[in-house]
Amino acid sequence: MMLLEKIAKDFSDGRQIRRVLFPTDLECQAGELMVLSGPSGSGKTTLLSIMGLVLSPSEGRMFLNDQEVTILSDEEAATIRLQNFGFVFQQAMLIDGVTILENILLSFAIQGSRPPADKKKKAVELLKTLGLEGTANMQPRLLSGGMKQRASIARALIKDPSILLCDEPTSALDAESGQVVMNILKRIAIEENRVVVVVSHDARVFPFADRLIKLENGMIVSDTRESYSEKKAYSQ
Numbered sequence: 001m002m003l004l005e006k007i008a009k010d011f012s013d014g015r016q017i018r019r020v021l022f023p024t025d026l027e028c029q030a031g032e033l034m035v036l037s038g039p040s041g042s043g044k045t046t047l048l049s050i051m052g053l054v055l056s057p058s059e060g061r062m063f064l065n066d067q068e069v070t071i072l073s074d075e076e077a078a079t080i081r082l083q084n085f086g087f088v089f090q091q092a093m094l095i096d097g098v099t100i101l102e103n104i105l106l107s108f109a110i111q112g113s114r115p116p117a118d119k120k121k122k123a124v125e126l127l128k129t130l131g132l133e134g135t136a137n138m139q140p141r142l143l144s145g146g147m148k149q150r151a152s153i154a155r156a157l158i159k160d161p162s163i164l165l166c167d168e169p170t171s172a173l174d175a176e177s178g179q180v181v182m183n184i185l186k187r188i189a190i191e192e193n194r195v196v197v198v199v200s201h202d203a204r205v206f207p208f209a210d211r212l213i214k215l216e217n218g219m220i221v222s223d224t225r226e227s228y229s230e231k232k233a234y235s236q
């Protein structure tokens with residue numbers, strides 16, 4: 001589904017060029033939860049940003065459903081991104097002053113179009129599946145951190161993306177809310193057959209991983225696909 005071939009990234013500070021991601025091969029499959037872990041500065045967010053077509057690699061090729069996306073113009077890449085990707089961040093980043101439902105449908109407003117009626121229905125259904133029934137007309141400030149994060153997952157899923165990329169989705173949450181969020185992300189991967197990639201340095205999310213990848217100094221140092229899910233779940 002998503003294939004990275006020798007993807008590398010260099011950053012320049014104007015004087016020096018520094019390689020922060022060394023040539024990386026990676027294939028991401030639908031139907032499993034992939035966790036990218038590693039110490040601070042190891043290149044997790046850089047890799048996730050390249051996967052989400054937010055950042056261009058310095059070298060290598062990337063394919064999405066057999067289409068090479070590394071040769072696309074910025075505009076074409078943006079279209080592919082809108083069609084295929086959903087993003088969840090450390091902070092839910094909901095807009096205050098508008099309701100949860102309006103937050104979920106915001107991308108349609110940004111594009112200048114009215115949300116189609118079926119999307120409103122879908123947003124309400126998503127809220128229900130995510131345990132947020134009854135919150136559609138509430139303001140974000142009335143929700144707990146965990147509820148806000150679940151609303152941000154609904155926002156990411158409204159366009160039915162085949163790939164969901166999450167950067168530290170539990171690190172602002174308490175253990176219990178983090179567990180709820182990880183269970184949801186795992187279900188989204190397995191039952192809805194999507195690619196779900198979670199960047200986290202939090203060992204408590206590792207038991208949820210179907211595939212656990214560790215990065216160190218811009219390199220994948222381990223890639224394990226074993227039944228972490230049967231091990232101890234997210235706990236204190």
Ligand SMILES: Nc1ncnc2c1ncn2[C@@H]1O[C@H](COP(=O)(O)OP(=O)(O)OP(=O)(O)O)[C@@H](O)[C@H]1O
Pocket residue numbers: 011012020038039040041042043044045046047201
């Ligand atoms: N825009 C940029 N310009 C220059 N250097 C950058 C830029 N973005 C990231 N870096 C550097 O690239 C390296 C990898 O950063 P990255 O954010 O991918 O690591 P990370 O593993 O996600 O870290 P953390 O867990 O702290 O978020 C770091 O040394 C960082 O300073």
